[in-house]
Structures are given as structure tokens and as C-alpha cells.
């Protein structure tokens with residue numbers, strides 16, 4: 850019952866399909882907040898454009914992968930296209946849940962994204 854009473858967040862058009870190339874990010878303003886819209890080739894991600902470390906414009910960083918946990922002297926690369934690297938001090942964030950890979954107590958806000966009638970919409 851409580852779920853039914855939750856306020857539905859409005860959707861905001863932030864781009865058209867085709868505006869954002871695979872692997873790139875478009876920075877937009879929604880309700881005064883700077884949001885990065887990243888397209889990984891299969892889905893869009895909406896990420897708050899503020900690093901929780903020292904407030905850098907996080908979405909101006911690099912979207913790539915990272916080295917995965919492994920044995921000493923073993924280097925395994927993974928999560929290609931799923932990690933956002935902050936341009937200031939290199940903290941890495943998982944674009945799916947916003948968690949900092951080095952310390953999950955730090956998180957960046959992630960928003961719901963949908964595509965309707967060729968329009969990319971962010972719910973917030």
C-alpha cells in the first residue's frame with residue numbers, strides 16, 4: 850500500500866535517439882542539476898555530474914573498464930564501458946549503481962532512463 854502512495858517522479862526529455870554516439874556522454878541540465886547521459890551501445894545511463902570526492906564534473910571523465918580483483922602479478926581487465934573515471938583524481942564509479950569501486954560508501958546519483966517515441970527521458 851505504501852508503494853502505491855509513493856510520488857511518481859516526472860520524466861524529462863534530455864535528447865533524441867541518435868544524438869549521443871556510442872561511448873559518449875551528453876551533459877544536460879534538468880531541474881538545475883547537471884546530468885551526464887551516457888550511451889553504452891545498448892542502453893542509456895543518467896549520472897549526476899558531480900563527483901562525491903571534491904565535486905569535479907564527473908561526467909567529463911572517461912568511460913572505460915578497470916582492473917578486476919585478481920591474484921598477485923595477475924592483471925585482469927573487465928567491466929569495459931561500465932566504469933566512469935573521475936577527471937580530477939581518478940576515482941572509479943560503476944555506472945549501473947553509482948558506487949565508487951574503491952570505496953562503496955561513496956556513491957554518485959544514478960537516475961532512471963527510458964526511451965519513448967525516439968526521445969530519451971530521465972525520471973527525477
Ligand code: FES
Pocket residue numbers: 900901902903904905935936937938939940
Ligand atoms: S573530485 Fe573526483 S576523484 Fe577527486
